[in-house]
Amino acid sequence: MPRFRVPEVTVERLSIYLRALKKFSDDRIISSQDLAEIVGTTDAQVRKDFAYFGEFGIPGQGYRVGKLKEEIIHILALDKKWNLALVGVGKLGSALLAYPGFRREEFKIKLAFDVDPGKIGKIIEGVRVEDAKRIPEILSSNQIEVGIITTPAEVAQEIAEKLVEGGVRGILNFAPVRLVIPENIKLKNVDLSMELETLVYFLSR
């Protein structure tokens, strides 16, 4: 458990370090310089990121890959299973139901929700679609911890409130709108239009 508040960018880099480490055998020793180069940062940054969580390097040598992976998996809480529910089984929602990064041992999209009577009751990408009206009731009996919102922007706030009512503690929001939710619920926004707009800004300079 870290002693200080860990910045979100450090947590994001841990996820990226972990992915990079998966390409190496567990008994290899990797230096902070090597790791920095693979993920595109500085070795000082790598050491600073790990320092939040204690000391797991071999002084003067680097990190043993297997041990470092284990530590990061534990820090990121990927050594437990997380149950997810996705709301809005349109094109993006369906693509995410099938997305390999969301279908892993540690993440399971257990349920999906939509308002379309043509989708309710169907199995889409292996996940049963339920009526979005019943979110609070169905979620609380399924121990869902994370909700993914892929609805149109206009209904995202209402859906977020239903997810919170159903007991989720975190929301990954793809709808291009700012959600207002209780402070104890963790919100991450993935704003695809913003990514594209930011990209073209830099091209125009």
Add this chain to the structure above:
Amino acid sequence: MPRFRVPEVTVERLSIYLRALKKFSDDRIISSQDLAEIVGTTDAQVRKDFAYFGEFGIPGQGYRVGKLKEEIIHILALDKKWNLALVGVGKLGSALLAYPGFRREEFKIKLAFDVDPGKIGKIIEGVRVEDAKRIPEILSSNQIEVGIITTPAEVAQEIAEKLVEGGVRGILNFAPVRLVIPENIKLKNVDLSMELETLVYFLSR
């Protein structure tokens, strides 16, 4: 044109301010406090973000919505048209071809590419799918400025190189891999697994 290097987060917030402003009538005056509240930041931050680009407020009152929208649209270079190409017409790629945020007046996905002979030559979501082998040649005759990569991670680097060869100046990368590209090409990574991993980290505390 800003006199200083503008941080990427400022540019990202401009995109979010613009979306918020679109809900108000052009002749309304909005204060930095109001705008801060809508997008979830502080009024000092709002003023600081705009200060990079000059002075467009009305002292002691705020900003006229229409004028501010116009300024942001100009800053973000959304007053010109951008031609995009998408590579990897799988589930995520197809969803993005149909994504409203990527189908706007200022953004046009003109071409898509895939390696699957069953997709090449087809029109998917209104966009013609070409052979990924021909990326450099086809891009350069179509004035494509931005490439979107939605391929599997293993081939993303090779695709990025073909896009650069074809003349793109920016890449929006959805493949979970760090791309190595020339420094003059702007790269934005959208890493969906990382978003989810970062979210659950904060839930586990």
